[in-house]
């Protein structure tokens with residue numbers, strides 16, 4: 001299912017029927033339609049309606065993921081990944097309101113989708129193309145580290161002719177090389193003090209490790225059992241049991257990150273839930289300092305499903321110690337035993 005993703009001040013979310021008039025108004029503009037190969041001009045409203053319905057069906061079937069690009073709850077464009085049959089490759093497509101061109105918004109939205117495609121859908125390659133008379137789109141793709149791999153021609157319905165397009169691709173290895181870890185909330189490096197007093201050297205040698213902000217949830221069911229997830233093979237600490245959650249991205253609050261992580265990892269919706277802060281971990285774990293707010297959540301929409309193939313277990317507080325956990329979690333066990341008896 002298409003999740004909701006945050007990217008700077010943009011929210012990328014699934015398209016709904018209510019978006020129809022906005023999609024129609026924005027796309028039915030020659031400046032937009034001329035860049036999209038498969039649309040006629042004028043662009044009739046029923047095509048907008050049909051397209052939105054098809055995005056919902058494609059998302060259900062896992063064939064394609066299309067997102068409305070919104071800013072302050074206003075739809076300003078759309079972006080999507082259409083998957084190949086073997087689900088290893090996807091093609092990226094997007095459009096944005098011409099009134100907002102030149103502000104870098106497409107780049108921000110595309111960067112987030114690409115990251116989601118490589119890290120969550122585990123794509124091997126993302127392709128894209130742009131008409132050669134659309135240099136702005138080519139520039140966006142280059143800024144996103146796509147490499148030009150050739151030229152082709154494509155029929156542009158709105159122009160009634162074949163047009164030359166430039167073909168681009170970005171593969172997983174290159175993306176991971178350029179973006180080795182998901183964006184971490186690493187504080188910006190402070191400019192070095194100009195003073196040469198001895199205290200400066202002392203302060204430098206006592207530099208703290210970087211803080212890693214992770215958020216997690218203790219989901220409690222009606223029997224007061226706690227949901228634990230086993231870290232899958234290939235991740236650090238594989239095999240250990242943890243409270244589901246993950247890293248807070250740079251533009252998210254912990255609560256937003258938790259809602260996103262629960263959707264991505266367990267397919268449950270916490271948007272209408274009461275997230276009760278319970279406790280937090282603040283622990284030096286070697287190369288970084290782990291700061292992990294832990295929320296207790298008793299209500300959610302949907303049934304937890306291990307979307308990443310992880311093992312899940314509903315565990316009584318009394319049995320938590322039977323599940324090997326990362327060291328920083330161990331002090332949490334007695335707190336749960338006290339809370340839940």
Ligand SMILES: Nc1nc2c([nH]c(=O)n2[C@H]2C[C@H](O)[C@@H](COP(=O)(O)OP(=O)(O)OP(=O)(O)O)O2)c(=O)[nH]1
Pocket residue numbers: 119182214215216235236237241242243244245246247290292326327328329
């Ligand atoms: N979610 C979670 N992480 C924990 C717990 N205890 C603990 O030490 N951690 C550590 C393990 C990792 O170093 C870090 C979580 O990072 P992660 O890599 O799992 O985060 P993520 O889900 O965003 O993963 P990824 O997409 O980057 O692969 O926090 C816990 O109870 N829950």
